[in-house]
Amino acid sequence: DTAVSQTPKYLVTQMGNDKSIKCEQNLGHDTMYWYKQDSKKFLKIMFSYNNKELIINETVPNRFSPKSPDKAHLNLHINSLELGDSAVYFCASSQDLTVWSGELFFGEGSRLTVL
């Protein structure tokens, strides 16, 4: 059983389109994240949700909108895609922040290519 699963694994689309990436975790964790890894492998946090509530929202364009229907799911919707959005997007999860030491569990990544 995959602990943190993301779909799709690969996504190729045209500029201006809208796309979504889905993430699900079966670890019973309370907190989920989206990270963006650029072409130089630099990893930067985008969002964090704890029990469906947004707790971290980095300086990310409004075109990016996360949605957490329940604590096991965190989806990422991107409107009006731009060339600079091309990257690998990683979903991650962790235990409740009150007991958490900092270990993150990552999905396999979703590689987005905008043409």
Added chain:
Amino acid sequence: AQSVAQPEDQVNVAEGNPLTVKCTYSVSGNPYLFWYVQYPNRGLQFLLKYITGDNLVKGSYGFEAEFNKSQTSFHLKKPSALVSDSALYFCAVRDSRDDKIIFGKGTRLHILP
């Protein structure tokens, strides 16, 4: 601001030799420090962490890391490298103000057969 620095983009080591991947940190308060590994086309995997206690922390796959408070370093080490250790390694710190995990830029480790 909390940050980590990985001064080497790439480290090359012959198989069987000891390896070190360097990391220095800047935090206010007590540091929570981590190492993660990323294999090609995979997500990051947790290797080890330092929160408190012994300065030498042991982790997965035979890796260990040494916390040095005076040098603000948390270098990753392994006594005998394997070709399968070749991967991208990230040092990270937990920001105590908002619990974000901040990653370094990564160091590519090449183990030469």
